Amino acid sequence: MNNINKNALIGDLNGAFGVSIDKYDVSRAGVRDDIPRLKQLFDQHHVLVFKNQNLSEKQQIEFTKLWGSLENFPEADKTKDSVTTYHVANVSAAGDHLSENHTQSVFQKVNQLWHTDSSYRFIPSFASLLYAIEVLPNHALGGETEFVDMFSVYKNLSDEKKAAVESLHMVHYYEYGRRIFPQLPAINSFERENVPPVSHPLVRVHQNRKGSRSLFFTENAGGEVSGMDHSSGKSLHAELVAAVSGSHYKLKHRWSKGDLVMWDNRCLVHRAVPYDMNNYRRVLRRTTVAGKEPVRGPFSS
Numbered sequence: 614m615n616n617i618n619k620n621a622l623i624g625d626l627n628g629a630f631g632v633s634i635d636k637y638d639v640s641r642a643g644v645r646d647d648i649p650r651l652k653q654l655f656d657q658h659h660v661l662v663f664k665n666q667n668l669s670e671k672q673q674i675e676f677t678k679l680w681g682s683l684e685n686f687p688e689a690d691k692t693k694d695s696v697t698t699y700h701v702a703n704v705s706a707a708g709d710h711l712s713e714n715h716t717q718s719v720f721q722k723v724n725q726l727w728h729t730d731s732s733y734r735f736i737p738s739f740a741s742l743l744y745a746i747e748v749l750p751n752h753a754l755g756g757e758t759e760f761v762d763m764f765s766v767y768k769n770l771s772d773e774k775k776a777a778v779e780s781l782h783m784v785h786y787y788e789y790g791r792r793i794f795p796q797l798p799a800i801n802s803f804e805r806e807n808v809p810p811v812s813h814p815l816v817r818v819h820q821n822r823k824g825s826r827s828l829f830f831t832e833n834a835g836g837e838v839s840g841m842d843h844s845s846g847k848s849l850h851a852e853l854v855a856a857v858s859g860s861h862y863k864l865k866h867r868w869s870k871g872d873l874v875m876w877d878n879r880c881l882v883h884r885a886v887p888y889d890m891n892n893y894r895r896v897l898r899r900t901t902v903a904g905k906e907p908v909r910g911p912f913s914s
């Protein structure tokens with residue numbers, strides 16, 4: 614199984630999916646040759662945890678580009694050096710610890726709800742890579758990232774619920790975080806034009822997996838279902854959120870400095886576990902691999 618590098622150690626994580634890869638430097642020369650094998654691991658396990666990395670922003674971008682095109686973020690002002698990296702941080706670009714009520718911290722609270730990155734795009738992202746720069750001490754509560762396998766969530770819906778969601782779409786939009794946290798500043802007209810609302814099928818059909826189905830929706834980029842009145846749509850959405858939260862197919866990653874975690878946005882949702890933002894600093898750097906095609910549903914041509 615292990616042929617990416619003779620020293621690399623690949624091991625299952627303590628959950629239903631995901632693998633840990635130790636003693637493997639993603640910035641080393643020749644990593645490009647390992648991508649086909651890493652892609653196999655990624656398709657099979659959905660989450661890759663590369664331990665003990667020491668990556669500059671440039672090195673993280675270079676590794677990310679080996680997987681596909683980089684995706685830009687819609688709001689340039691939340692990034693440090695580039696529109697292709699996003700700092701998931703309660704720390705300013707200058708290194709100051711920000712209070713939990715600071716706008717940048719409140720943005721992190723949007724990430725504490727189940728979501729898949731950039732679902733607000735017509736072509737949502739393929740994968741995200743998150744690199745740990747500052748992490749919570751071992752004794753602190755929270756700060757982990759949790760993942761849920763949406764193939765399993767779909768599979769475990771009742772037949773009645775599967776039939777009910779078969780033809781439905783959810784509306785996804787970037788601004789929805791502002792409805793949850795109205796204290797956040799409004800997005801400007803350029804950004805609004807750049808990321809207008811989109812709808813995606815609730816049931817995602819994966820052609821690269823012989824038509825397997827997963828549930829595709831988020832808690833933080835919308836709550837409305839096309840074709841349903843507001844309250845019925847909200848109530849269905851709440852049921853699906855409960856199905857995700859109650860899933861046994863969960864992986865909780867406790868961050869160590871130097872972890873680089875890569876996950877599949879096509880078939881997982883994730884969220885950050887809340888932590889005491891006033892007492893602890895947390896800085897993670899994300900890059901994103903763009904998707905290649907729109908989300909296909911059971912009735913997509």
Ligand SMILES: [Fe+2]
Pocket residue numbers: 724728729730883
């Ligand atoms: Fe995220």
